[in-house]
Amino acid sequence: MAIKFPKVHVKSGEIIHPDDLLNNAAEFVNELNGSIDSDNLKGTPHIESFSSKCFHEVYRFRRPDLVDVLPLTTFTCPSSTSAYVKKDLENNQLAGVEFDSDTDGWAIIDFNSTFKWTGTGITSAAMAADLQVAALMSETGGPYLESGIGMSRTNMPAGGWMGVSGEDTTRYNPCQRGGEYSSNLMDTIGSRVDGLSVQNFPLGQWSDVPVDFYCLQFRITINGNLVSESGHLFNGNWRNAIYLCGATPVVAGKNRIDVEVRAFTAIELKTSRVGIGARDEDNLRGKFQPFQMVSSDVHPSPLPEFESRAISLEDIGVLAGVTFDTKGNHDDLDKGIKCEILDRHLLVQLRKR
């Protein structure tokens, strides 16, 4: 504000010159006609003086939504790529908003979602045979390891302690890896209590090769540029959730904020398989000393596609040297693994400059 009104003082009896009149008027008219600023305003305006959305706008994306036709739109992470995607193969969107901003500003972004894994992560009969589940597959039906009642699901990844019991003495623990631990219980007079009998279960199998190397990674982008990114979320957490947040500058005009995800197999590249991972002439592992070189920390490759009961027990049995019940009263193994993202909520607060 730089008003000097009146610019011209008229003395008594003096003829008023039109220019003086106009100059005096212009001194404040110019200010009033679009140049009023903070200096012209006394104190603090009332809160309601500011129009709606003058400071901010809020956008959200959520699933499920009250207006959804379907109660929930599940996002299935594609197994065809290890790259970030914002839509799945069914064209379901993970989360995203688009808005027109009339000013520059910045966006405060919150995102959370939950996801679940399904599948064994086993990619082949050979891989299944390599895990101890091969010799312990249920012959009595159901997706369980051998047991009188069904234990330790075989439609989940092997790893850690897994329940097992059986009735004959041919089942080894674990499946011949590092030796045969098939010693029976003995009673106090030295008589053998047969193997894994139903009377002394639940028995455990320790899986030393856990299938826990599949993972998710989330990120938030604005117009394709990274705002924030999560770490690797592995399938060892069978059900889990993610929360990502970030703040980013926003320029006036059309802006798009998306959440993207990638699912991949996070295995380390090895330059050699002649070390501890190699098999000896007896098809056993562990004989050789480690001689592996890690050439990269993580080599992302797509998830193995999930297929229900796609690995036959007969094929596994041949590779594992185990004869399964030929009557077929057991389940074949699921192949691969998939990850589905369920509930999700994206909140974007646009703060205007």
Add this chain to the structure above:
Amino acid sequence: MAIIKVPNIVSGDTLSSSTYNELQENIQDLKVEQENIAQEGINKSKVPTNVLLKNRFFSPETTSSNSITYPLAGGEMREGEFLFPGSGGFASKSLITHNTPFSNDGSQIICRASAEVFIQDYGSRTFFQGVPPTCIVQLFYCLEESPDVSSDWKPCLGTKQMFSLAFSSKIPSDSGGNFHMKNKMVDLGHSHPVNRRDFDDRPDLFTYDNEDALGNPGADSYNVETNSKMFFDGRFSYTTSFLLNYEDLALSDFTASIPSSGVNKVSFCLAGGVYLPSSIGFPAHPPGTATVGTNLDNYGKGCGQVRFRNFELQNFSLSTVALRA
């Protein structure tokens, strides 16, 4: 636009009263509008405090640690079924009330909530169906003056999160080298007690404590009751932010009608549930008291006592803020 038009007054002309009055009237009739103010002409000194963030509430107000135990009692809970404040004794801890009117003036409420989820390992993959328990946590809200377990709670859509581990350690049993079966075998009809497993024969039983220096037999190093050495405890993070628009209330199918003038307050809380497959014997053998592990008439004979575990929400924090329209 409120523009003041200055009459064209030319030197030498007669300044009529009407011309002079036109200028006066234009000034007199001026109503200052947005167009009268320069672009970006109002700086932060003229923006009242809290003009954007109207009201903020935090819970808990102190930084002391807190936790809620979600019991499994009350029947099997499946996905979608939850406990509510009151039934688990956590109303005073997880409840936050946005204690200002919420009306249809375009304002919005944002609630943020976080908690640590703790699930004890009780060897779930080594008995029964081998399914690790899944716990579910979600944010809820209600509009009642004094919310409790029976209040009309509505889920905050998009904030449900599930947690479980793929793996577990094992229930103490003979396969872990446990001496538990010694006399149980006699009970089952075997002619003599059974010796413990020989650690030399079963080097894979690394959870087995070998005999001590006095020759006392070792025992399974796991302890279901105290949860010691069971190393697959699950610790997860629940964090969410949720936007509540006033229009959501009309779509949320509340039992009571919502006054046209709005509601006095909005309360939020965290609630949880646990999914356990019915085939594991629950709720016939509720947590802590189950004897299925030692009851010879049950599937779990031969192992330590199965003890289902509650899950806990720990160190939770909730906050709400209202954004002006």
